[in-house]
Amino acid sequence: MVAPEVGAVPAKSPGSASRSARSRGRVNVPKRFLPVIATFVVFVATFGVGSVRYEGFASGQVMANLFIDNAFLIVLAVGMTFVILTGGIDLSVGSVVALSTMIAAAALQAGWPAWLVVITVLATGSGLGLAMGWVIHRFGVQPFIVTLAGMFLARGLCFVISVESVSIKDPTFRDLATGSIELPGGVTITYGVVIALVAVLAAVYVLHLTRFGRTVYAVGGSETSARLMGLATTRVKIGVYVISGFCSALGGLLFSLYMLSGYSLHAVGMELDAIAAVVVGGSLLSGGVGFVIGSVVGVLVLGTIQTLISFEGTLSSWWTKIVIGALLLAFIALQRIIVRRT
Amino acid sequence: MTVPVVDMRGISVEFPGVKALQEVDFRLFPGEVHALMGENGAGKSTLIKALTGVHPLAAGEIRYAGEPVAFTAPAQAQAAGISTVYQEVNLCANLTVAENILLGREPRKFGRIDGRRMRARAAELLARIGLHIDPGSVLESHPIAVQQLVAIARAVAVDARVLVLDEPTSSLDADEVAELFRIIRVLRDEGVAVLFVTHFLEQVYEISDRITVLRNGRLVAEHPTAALSRIDLVSAMLGREMGLLEEIERRSGTPGQAFLVAEGVGRKGSVAPFDLEIRSGEVVGLAGLLGSGRTEVARLLFGADKADSGRILVNGKPLRLTGPRAAIEAGVAFSSEDRKAEGIVADLSVRDNLILAMQAARGWARPVPRKLADELVAKYIELLDIRPADPDRAVGNLSGGNQQKVLLARWLVTQPKLLILDEPTRGIDVGAKAQIQKVVADLAAEGMAVLFISAELEEVVRVSDRVVVMRDRQKVAELDGDVGVDDVMALIAGGGDHGVDHGVEKAVAS
Known part of the structure; x- marks a missing residue:
């Protein structure tokens, strides 16, 4: 963007002088976008590898399938991004997804109308998020512990509803699940993809164009400073867990559309996938740095690796985990290098 | 009005x-x-x-x-x-x-x-x-x-x-x-x-x-x-x-042998290669502006940063400075300028902070006996006039000056032969400042070598036997004996430019 024009203060120390010289030489890319760009490059590269190795990989539908198969994860990653931007963490999202599928399946089986089911699920997820956020704020407990408790609580509640898998036969849900939207070029996507993309756009708007969103970044940058500046830190710190809870519930609804069943053991460990996507997408776990778009690309990278391995056919799906693990390490190393250079 | x-x-x-x-x-x-x-x-x-x-x-x-x-x-x-x-x-x-x-x-x-x-x-x-x-x-x-x-x-x-x-x-x-x-x-x-x-x-x-x-x-x-x-x-x-401020006028001490000699020690992007000799029983002042390489010199001598040129001799023998531990073993102590981040442990008590460095030197298998700890703590609280004189008080609750004294005491407990003090008096009040300066002078009189870094020239000049001047990450001069603040200031400013006080032009009062 711009080399700091330190016109008024002569930058005397050699450190600052060389720093401004360095940023002057760079081609208009602010440093904070670098991790996102790096993730995007990795995505293009992995997709490119697939296109070269396998026939039919580089098709619009494979790309569309990436979104279809990961719509719920995109929504989860969006919610997780808010939490991580404040420097927090939410371990409960996978369990909340499972709980959402259970509530949806059981309520539909009991004959509830679909709209009421949707509202109930979203309210439950947001309520859980609110409760966790309140405990974190009120008692000053670390988010890790509180959301860990939330994770066990939500998972346990699933089993209270039913230990068996409950299939969804409701016509509205079935129609939503099987319905498809045709895009130009014969590519089809599901309603789930549309919902996920709307969630992404809403998140970008809130984070970048509202006071709430800017306060999220401020809290992540320095909570003390944010409070001294008179910002509404309490509202934001609790709010991000509500958003994450809401996103988990929404993700749970998409997941129940995807699986057409509710099951207590759905989405085990999915919170870690969401965190991985956010980190691969360039957000710092310490907070204050990151973009929703990065998290989306992070999900796409994870999805592409999975697709690659399914195209390979002979490889076990555990290879996905190994590659994701290696990628995570690589990204954290990359971030450290970028951070240290400044 | x-x-x-x-x-x-x-x-x-x-x-x-x-x-x-x-x-x-x-x-x-x-x-x-x-x-x-x-x-x-x-x-x-x-x-x-x-x-x-x-x-x-x-x-x-x-x-x-x-x-x-x-x-x-x-x-x-x-x-x-x-x-x-x-x-x-x-x-x-x-x-x-x-x-x-x-x-x-x-x-x-x-x-x-x-x-x-x-x-x-x-x-x-x-x-x-x-x-x-x-x-x-x-x-x-x-x-x-x-x-x-x-x-x-x-x-x-x-x-x-x-x-x-x-x-x-x-x-x-x-x-x-x-x-x-x-x-x-x-x-x-x-x-x-x-x-x-x-x-x-x-x-x-x-x-x-x-x-x-x-x-x-x-x-x-x-x-x-x-x-x-x-x-x-x-x-x-x-x-x-x-009286206290006057008392620490330079005493005519007789420096002993060279304790630490740095020959062409430098680090790319940090500080240009420099020679430096610090003798037992003398205070060497390091003067310069912020960013002139003052702190970098200290970090190199302590092994906190690795030098990429030159060598360091301690008592005439080359020292392989692999890190702070090696420096501490050789008898070098370094009190950092950033006492909050790199020095004291704010949540621990005065006693625990004092014992930390000593425990590190003894190894984990030999705990410091409580009686010895109490004696040492009492001694240094009195010597340095740490207030309040309560060994169980968390250091974070002390004032800046007293925190600095605790930090100083912590290194003194290990009985170093060379004490590097980076801005030991920054942000503390005049009284505590004078006390710390006096302690430095006393330590040198007892035979300790001290490298004293401060942004305040008057302080450096008053406390030091020799003043080394840094500018733009280079050692530009070494002044012996009685130098005045003005001489050092001219060297720091360099090239006849009044870099130090050019902001003093008076604005028109309303």
Whole structure:
């Protein structure tokens, strides 16, 4: 963007002088976008590898399938991004997804109308998020512990509803699940993809164009400073867990559309996938740095690796985990290098 | 004179068991720079916090612009036009300059933030204080000094009538201070009342119009700056004999043998190769501006940074300096300039902090006996006059000067042969400063080698037997014996340029 024009203060120390010289030489890319760009490059590269190795990989539908198969994860990653931007963490999202599928399946089986089911699920997820956020704020407990408790609580509640898998036969849900939207070029996507993309756009708007969103970044940058500046830190710190809870519930609804069943053991460990996507997408776990778009690309990278391995056919799906693990390490190393250079 | 914008009468503030302020009167007039002076614990911060609504009043009355007020939160005071800039930059380094100035009061259009108008408004505010940086740039891409100025831009963005600056200069170098003072003068000429807290006497005389001195929670004096001499100011602050400051005039010690010799030691991008010899029983001062390579020299000698050229001899034998541990084993101790981040452990007690380094030297299998620990702690608390003399007090609750003494004591416990002190007196009051200087002199007299780094030239010159001058990451000179502050200053400024005091030009008073 711009080399700091330190016109008024002569930058005397050699450190600052060389720093401004360095940023002057760079081609208009602010440093904070670098991790996102790096993730995007990795995505293009992995997709490119697939296109070269396998026939039919580089098709619009494979790309569309990436979104279809990961719509719920995109929504989860969006919610997780808010939490991580404040420097927090939410371990409960996978369990909340499972709980959402259970509530949806059981309520539909009991004959509830679909709209009421949707509202109930979203309210439950947001309520859980609110409760966790309140405990974190009120008692000053670390988010890790509180959301860990939330994770066990939500998972346990699933089993209270039913230990068996409950299939969804409701016509509205079935129609939503099987319905498809045709895009130009014969590519089809599901309603789930549309919902996920709307969630992404809403998140970008809130984070970048509202006071709430800017306060999220401020809290992540320095909570003390944010409070001294008179910002509404309490509202934001609790709010991000509500958003994450809401996103988990929404993700749970998409997941129940995807699986057409509710099951207590759905989405085990999915919170870690969401965190991985956010980190691969360039957000710092310490907070204050990151973009929703990065998290989306992070999900796409994870999805592409999975697709690659399914195209390979002979490889076990555990290879996905190994590659994701290696990628995570690589990204954290990359971030450290970028951070240290400044 | 006009009517005071802030008029505090008979202010008392009490904490459990402590009378922090007792019947203090304080007046602040529009268009003046008013220095609030006092030792640590004199009640400066408490007075500021009483004004801004952080502390409730036990007695007294505050009038602001003629009206009695009672703020209950800093946000209220700020909304009324009293803005505070703290010693540490309280901004979010990850956001842009414009956001930092306007966070919480961004211009909005239909509920969403109007980025263009925000940047325009920020640019206006920056222009008002004459700071020309891009409002869209990220705050952390600027040096600390500029960040501090951005904090001031934020403070005046609310049309502040009173600007409180709580030790804003403690981490700035001379040029940056000059820039800050230029901005203060601009604001003063616009009629803003500036309340300025600092430990640097020179700065007080350069910028302030009036001085209020506090001591032990009581008002000692209020004077026009021109009518109060330095010596009177210092004795008003200390309230005790100035003997201590005189006492540490250089004693004619006889330095022993060279303890540590550095030959061509340097590190790329950090400090150019330099030679340095430190003898037992002498104090070598290291002078230079912030960023001149002072701290880097210390870090190289301690092994905190790895040198990429040259060699270090200890007692004539080459030392393989693989890291701080090797340095400590060779008898080198390093007290860091950043005592909060790299020195003390704030949550541990004075005793535990003292024992830390000693325990490290003994290894984990040989705990320090409680009796020995108590003896040592008692000895150093007395020797260094650590207050309160309570070994179980968490170090974080001590004043800055006493924290520094604990840090010093911690290294003394290990009985080092070379003690490297990086800015041991920064941000602490005159009394503690004098005590630390005296301890340094005594240690050298007992045969310890000391490398003394300080931003304050007078201090370096007074304490040291030899002064090494750093400029632009190079060792430029080594001065023996009786040098004056002016000589060192000329070397630091270099090339006949008056780099040190070119900010002293007087602005036209309103």
